[in-house]
Amino acid sequence: MIEAHDLTKRYGSTTAVDDISFTVQPGRVTGFLGPNGAGKSTTMRMIVALDRPTRGSVTVNGRPYAEHRSPLTEVGALLEAKAVHTGRTARNHLRAIAATHGIGTKRVDEVISMTGLDSVAKRRVGGFSLGMGQRLGIAVALVGDPQTLILDEPVNGLDPEGVLWVRNLVKYLAATEGRTVFLSSHLMSEMAVTADHLIVIGRGRIIADGPTDTVIAAATRSTVRVRSPQATDLAARLASRAVTVTPAEDGLLEVHGATSVEVGEIAAASGIVLHELTPMTGSLEDAYMSLTSDSVEYHSAAIPGETRSAGSQATAATPAATTPGEDAR
Numbered sequence: 001m002i003e004a005h006d007l008t009k010r011y012g013s014t015t016a017v018d019d020i021s022f023t024v025q026p027g028r029v030t031g032f033l034g035p036n037g038a039g040k041s042t043t044m045r046m047i048v049a050l051d052r053p054t055r056g057s058v059t060v061n062g063r064p065y066a067e068h069r070s071p072l073t074e075v076g077a078l079l080e081a082k083a084v085h086t087g088r089t090a091r092n093h094l095r096a097i098a099a100t101h102g103i104g105t106k107r108v109d110e111v112i113s114m115t116g117l118d119s120v121a122k123r124r125v126g127g128f129s130l131g132m133g134q135r136l137g138i139a140v141a142l143v144g145d146p147q148t149l150i151l152d153e154p155v156n157g158l159d160p161e162g163v164l165w166v167r168n169l170v171k172y173l174a175a176t177e178g179r180t181v182f183l184s185s186h187l188m189s190e191m192a193v194t195a196d197h198l199i200v201i202g203r204g205r206i207i208a209d210g211p212t213d214t215v216i217a218a219a220t221r222s223t224v225r226v227r228s229p230q231a232t233d234l235a236a237r238l239a240s241r242a243v244t245v246t247p248a249e250d251g252l253l254e255v256h257g258a259t260s261v262e263v264g265e266i267a268a269a270s271g272i273v274l275h276e277l278t279p280m281t282g283s284l285e286d287a288y289m290s291l292t293s294d295s296v297e298y299h300s301a302a303i304p305g306e307t308r309s310a311g312s313q314a315t316a317a318t319p320a321a322t323t324p325g326e327d328a329r
């Protein structure tokens with residue numbers, strides 16, 4: 001578990017991290033999102049004592065990182081998004097790190113296999129591609145078999161197979177093995193299917209902290225698509241309930257202000273036949289754009305005709321889950 005209290009980091013006149021408090025729980029993947037310069041890497045560096053907080057504190061598994069007798073077996077971190085430039089082979093690089101922490105070569109061979117580096121383990125790291133370097137960085141993070149993992153942009157530079165591998169690996173480490181996984185990424189579509197929980201940061205401050213579904217639902221407009229051969233009748237009944245009904249194509253209505261459960265029940269109570277009942281929520285990209293619109297430091301120029309978000313998507317027919325005390329802020 002990672003616990004940050006009033007964490008602040010200033011570099012001269014720049015406040016990179018501004019009085020944030022959060023908890024990263026074990027057993028789930030927590031995504032860390034925010035625009036460029038929001039303070040993600042600085043926060044991650046402070047967790048592993050590579051940067052000293054100006055104010056506040058952060059602990060990993062109950063203690064400050066530096067107070068752990070064997071930090072590498074408590075927390076593994078991937079913080080550099082590039083390959084380690086060294087003349088050592090990947091296996092020797094891992095063995096050297098393992099040796100300084102009393103970790104045996106058996107574990108080195110295990111992580112080489114786990115990260116798909118078997119065929120290149122005897123190659124010099126200096127010649128690694130970005131993707132191979134990322135895999136090696138993840139192998140370094142895993143070598144101490146730590147309870148907590150911190151991965152800054154782990155899918156950066158990976159091909160689609162590698163991206164899928166990281167997704168499945170972190171889900172397995174969190175859900176099956178109960179580890180704490182804290183990872184950042186700018187790939188919203190990937191984060192949406194990987195993270196159970198999100199912490200969104202902008203200009204050093206927390207903008208949202210909650211289960212992924214809740215964060216998305218709170219920051220986007222939910223709609224229900226309902227198709228019926230009695231659409232006119234249904235629209236009239238829904239309109240009397242203070243919901244907004246927009247007729248789309250023939251027989252299709254888009255309903256705002258009511259859940260799919262409510263729409264279904266209103267239809268059933270009136271004996272109206274439904275051919276489709278689909279709850280639609282915005283995407284994580286929509287939610288992210290809306291949440292961070294005031295926090296983006298580096299704005300890009302709009303491209304004529306550009307659509308800035310991916311639009312709504314169908315969701316499972318259950319309302320977004322909420323966890324007490326974890327409402328999106």
Ligand SMILES: Nc1ncnc2c1ncn2[C@@H]1O[C@H](COP(=O)(O)OP(=O)(O)OP(=O)(O)O)[C@@H](O)[C@H]1O
Pocket residue numbers: 011014015016034035036037038039040041042043
């Ligand atoms: N060593 C440093 N010295 C001075 N300023 C720094 C230093 N490290 C980070 N900063 C500044 O702190 C702010 C937060 O940077 P940080 O790298 O933590 O953001 P980030 O969210 O990780 O961004 P990105 O998504 O671009 O990686 C930025 O304004 C950055 O310029």
